[in-house]
Amino acid sequence: MSVLVNAKTRVICQGITGSFGAQHTKGCYHYGTRVVGGVTPGKGGTKDANGLPVFDTVERAVRETGADATMIFVPPRLAADAILEAAAAGIPVICAITEGVPVQDMIKVRAVLDGMEKRPTLIGPNCPGIITPGPKTGGGTSGSDPYTNAGCKIGIMPGYIHTHVSQAKLGKSVGIVSRSGTLTYEAVWQTSRLGLGQSTCIGIGGDPVRGLSHIDCIELFNMDPDTHGILMIGEIGGTDEIDAAHYVRQHVKKPVAAFIAGRTAPPGRRMGHAGAIIGGADDTADAKIRALQAAGVEVALSPADMGVAMVKAMRLG
Secondary structure, eight states: OOSSOOTTOEEEEETTTSHHHHHHHHHHHHHTOEEEEEEOTTOTTOBOTTSOBEESOHHHHHHHHOOOEEEEOOOHHHHHHHHHHHHHTTOSEEEEOOSOOOHHHHHHHHHHHHTOTTOOEEEOSSSOEEEEOOOBOSSOSSSSSOOBSSOEEEESOOGGGOOOGGGOTTOOEEEEEESOHHHHHHHHHHHHHTTOEEEEEEEOOSOSSOSOOHHHHHHHHHHOTTOOEEEEEEESSSSHHHHHHHHHHHHOOSOEEEEEEOTTOOTTOOOSSTTOOOOSGGGSHHHHHHHHHHTTOEEESSGGGHHHHHHHHTTOO
8 A cells, every 4th residue: 555645646737838847747657657637827728748738727637637636846936826726626635846935925825724624735845745656567767768557656756766565575665754855765775775665755845834744644654554664754953853753652553763864963054954954952853863762763873874774673684
């Protein structure tokens, strides 16, 4: 199984005719994702380079394609409206890839989404997306050639490094949740090389106001019978990881491993992501590491050891 998305998920791209939208729509489509169209106002009735239909509105796209997920590649100043348009159209999974969305805009978006009776799942913004791997069936390794027909990739994650459990040497799969895109890819690569598959990988983004949190994803993985372990990647700033540690301690029986980036970051200095800034005692990497270790989580102290920590937590090594 998987969480949030699978091979049956029908995906549209908001911003499909822009340079980034076009590039990553092609990558998702070639991965095997059921991309069914896209949205660019004023270009409705045309088709993109993949032969996918383009619509003027999300509502029209949903009505004609049955889309139940969207990925957003629009400029930062338009991202909030794009998220709200998708939510109004009833799309249950909204993945906002766009970086640089104003915090004030996201505060307004969260207020609207949190007040909806059927609140959609928002991933991001400023995130790499979500992927449920499918079995590799041939093709290249760059993502430019089709090589799987049973997975779902929404966003910018490199599909070829992911492994379906049926092709994992150890026959086990892990769920990965991360605030960092690059570290997500590294964690996937390491777990794949060590013989593990991934059930679903979720990049939640590093912005201070966003959709899914670590706890949200850990809860989903904890309920998924085919996720055998959970690897969470956090960083300095905020208390999300400490909250997750408390949640793991109280509710999670599956093995959990973690890595916290930013141990050497000086207080008050932003490191990479907008949310990665030490503002208090609980914001530091050391405080988060202590909380996770107290919860029984296997913590890697180096990014090079994330996969090893996961294998150790699962008692497979």
